[in-house]
Amino acid sequence: xxxxxxxxxxVDPYVKVRVKADETDVELANLxxxxxxxxxIAVEEAVRLKEKGHAEEIIVVSIGPKAAQEQLxxxxxxxxxxxxxVEHDEALEPLSxxxxxxxVIDKEQPSLVxxxxxxxxxxxxxxxxxxxxxxxxxxxTFASCVELEGDQVKVAREIDGGIQTLSIKLPAVVSAxxxxxxxxxxxxxxxxxxxxxxxxxxxVADFELQLKPHQKVIKVAAPAERSGGIMVxxxxxxxxxxxxxxKVV
Amino acid sequence: xxxxxxxxxxxxxxxxxxxxxxxxxxxxGQELHLLVAGQGVGSAAEQGAKLAGxxxxxxxxxxxxxxxxxxxxxDLVVEIADEYxxxxxxxxxxxxxxxxxxxxxxxxxxxxxxxxxxxxxxxVRPIYAGNALATVQSLDDKKLLTIRTSAFDAVADQAPxxxxxxxxxxxxxxxxxxxxxxxxxxxxxxxxxRVVISGGRGLGSGENFALIEKLADKLGAAIGASRAxxxxxxxxxxxQVGQTGKIVAPELYIAVGISGAIQHLAGMKESxxxxxxxxxxxxxxxxxxxxxxxxxxxxxxxxxxxxL
Numbered sequence: 263x264x265x266x267x268x269x270x271x272x273v274d275p276y277v278k279v280r281v282k283a284d285e286t287d288v289e290l291a292n293l294x295x296x297x298x299x300x301x302x303i304a305v306e307e308a309v310r311l312k313e314k315g316h317a318e319e320i321i322v323v324s325i326g327p328k329a330a331q332e333q334l335x336x337x338x339x340x341x342x343x344x345x346x347x348v349e350h351d352e353a354l355e356p357l358s359x360x361x362x363x364x365x366v367i368d369k370e371q372p373s374l375v376x377x378x379x380x381x382x383x384x385x386x387x388x389x390x391x392x393x394x395x396x397x398x399x400x401x402x403t404f405a406s407c408v409e410l411e412g413d414q415v416k417v418a419r420e421i422d423g424g425i426q427t428l429s430i431k432l433p434a435v436v437s438a439x440x441x442x443x444x445x446x447x448x449x450x451x452x453x454x455x456x457x458x459x460x461x462x463x464x465x466v467a468d469f470e471l472q473l474k475p476h477q478k479v480i481k482v483a484a485p486a487e488r489s490g491g492i493m494v495x496x497x498x499x500x501x502x503x504x505x506x507x508x509k510v511v
Numbered sequence: 512x513x514x515x516x517x518x519x520x521x522x523x524x525x526x527x528x529x530x531x532x533x534x535x536x537x538x539x540g541q542e543l544h545l546l547v548a549g550q551g552v553g554s555a556a557e558q559g560a561k562l563a564g565x566x567x568x569x570x571x572x573x574x575x576x577x578x579x580x581x582x583x584x585x586d587l588v589v590e591i592a593d594e595y596x597x598x599x600x601x602x603x604x605x606x607x608x609x610x611x612x613x614x615x616x617x618x619x620x621x622x623x624x625x626x627x628x629x630x631x632x633x634x635v636r637p638i639y640a641g642n643a644l645a646t647v648q649s650l651d652d653k654k655l656l657t658i659r660t661s662a663f664d665a666v667a668d669q670a671p672x673x674x675x676x677x678x679x680x681x682x683x684x685x686x687x688x689x690x691x692x693x694x695x696x697x698x699x700x701x702x703x704x705r706v707v708i709s710g711g712r713g714l715g716s717g718e719n720f721a722l723i724e725k726l727a728d729k730l731g732a733a734i735g736a737s738r739a740x741x742x743x744x745x746x747x748x749x750x751q752v753g754q755t756g757k758i759v760a761p762e763l764y765i766a767v768g769i770s771g772a773i774q775h776l777a778g779m780k781e782s783x784x785x786x787x788x789x790x791x792x793x794x795x796x797x798x799x800x801x802x803x804x805x806x807x808x809x810x811x812x813x814x815x816x817x818x819l
Contacts, residue, residue: 278642278773288642356611356620357619383639384638385638385639391608391611392612403607416689420749424691424694424747424749426690427688427690428687429689441742441748476650477622477648477649477651480633482646483643484644485643490798491803497811501818508784508801511763511819
């Protein structure tokens with residue numbers, strides 16, 4: 263079977279972003295970029311399924327600027343077989359991304375589409391669910407364990423009170439939670455090999471989709487700063503402050 | 512047009528977050544309908560009917576909704592969506608699973624984790640792990656929002672509203688429930704607790720979480736954890752507080768042995784009073800803590816427990 267893994271180029275998770283002075287967006291110029299950590303987990307899971315003999319081919323796809331090639335190459339160095347870059351310079355909303363991915367799914371016909379559960383920039387947590395809806399597939403979000411069983415995929419999901427297990431009919435959409443796996447590091451030989459793997463570039467226009475904006479960003483502001491606190495010298499002082507100053511205990 | 516709120520139900524009845532979603536919806540000043548879908552949800556429907564502002568409760572009671580799986584529930588919501596201008600759910604695991612699916616089927620955007628409602632079409636939501644707040648205006652005729660419940664107050668009770676039973680069933684064979692393993696706890700639910708005590712990597716082991724538990728018992732607090740503590744296997748992952756775990760805003764948050772990574776702060780920095788206990792004076796958690804104590808937690812926590 264074929265596994266499709268959509269990945270996103272995002273600002274590195276360890277970078278603290280700042281809001282632009284004109285409050286139109288966050289400042290992204292010259293920041294270190296990386297594969298969204300949840301997408302990396304999805305790639306790792308696909309590679310493990312292939313290593314177990316469940317999958318023949320892993321295709322990674324990214325919708326974004328030309329520079330997103332770097333993230334596709336990284337995913338190929340981790341074990342994906344080929345990449346598709348749907349070049350698009352402006353940021354797209356989750357629904358538009360889902361529509362593009364639906365078009366890629368129609369063309370590639372994967373049995374499993376493995377997403378990260380959310381991107382750490384937009385924090386939307388929507389694209390997998392939307393893609394599943396558009397493709398008419400079942401969905402298993404926030405996966406912490408994925409097992410293929412015949413024409414079904416059995417997924418343990420992280421829910422609010424614990425873990426829930428579902429069985430979804432293939433083709434299916436699964437979104438990865440943090441604890442699904444520990445992504446491997448790409449070795450130098452694999453990084454070199456990834457350079458020769460096929461990377462197809464198309465544009466959103468190639469799909470003849472009707473994409474329209476559904477929302478307008480009015481402003482992007484910095485959150486209110488917390489007023490600076492104090493250091494206390496002892497446990498006794500802490501208890502005193504909590505009882506008499508903050509009055510929370 | 513009215514507003515539809517999708518209620519969360521479990522075996523105990525109505526989920527505790529529902530009253531806060533109703534609280535958020537009240538700001539929109541329209542008629543509020545509550546959809547209670549599940550199996551054996553009679554008492555949840557009665558609880559929902561008593562939430563102030565709710566004018567009608569729609570009940571869909573069928574085995575196809577038993578576990579509130581996204582596929583049948585999304586089809587049900589789409590079927591009744593015509594008469595609603597807004598559809599709201601809590602930004603919980605269930606709400607996040609369901610509402611984007613509904614949005615795609617209706618061909619509209621969905622706004623995640625809304626923390627403020629500016630007007631009927633304009634909402635505020637955090638992005639980049641809470642390091643920026645985006646104000647967005649919806650251009651769609653239907654607005655679908657998941658609500659960050661820690662940012663809104665629960666509504667009070669009222670005289671029960673009308674309960675209307677829907678005959679709809681939306682069985683499908685896309686997904687099947689296999690089982691569930693829920694963590695049983697005597698402590699208050701993490702999202703709703705007045706006091707939260709979280710432990711991090713500094714605890715060193717799962718056994719040492721007993722220190723946190725004793726303090727939590729004394730304060731009637733819920734227990735949380737950093738991602739490091741969860742990944743190290745100290746506690747179950749549903750206790751994780753952060754961008755990828757639960758978002759909490761209790762009156763008092765005590766961070767013990769937690770450095771304060773961006774990811775963790777995203778889940779707790781709206782707490783009213785933050786206390787940090789850490790032996791590293793440079794830990795970033797001290798920059799947002801109202802009260803910081805530089806100390807060895809293995810001495811400070813037992814002493815704190817004794818003094819409180």
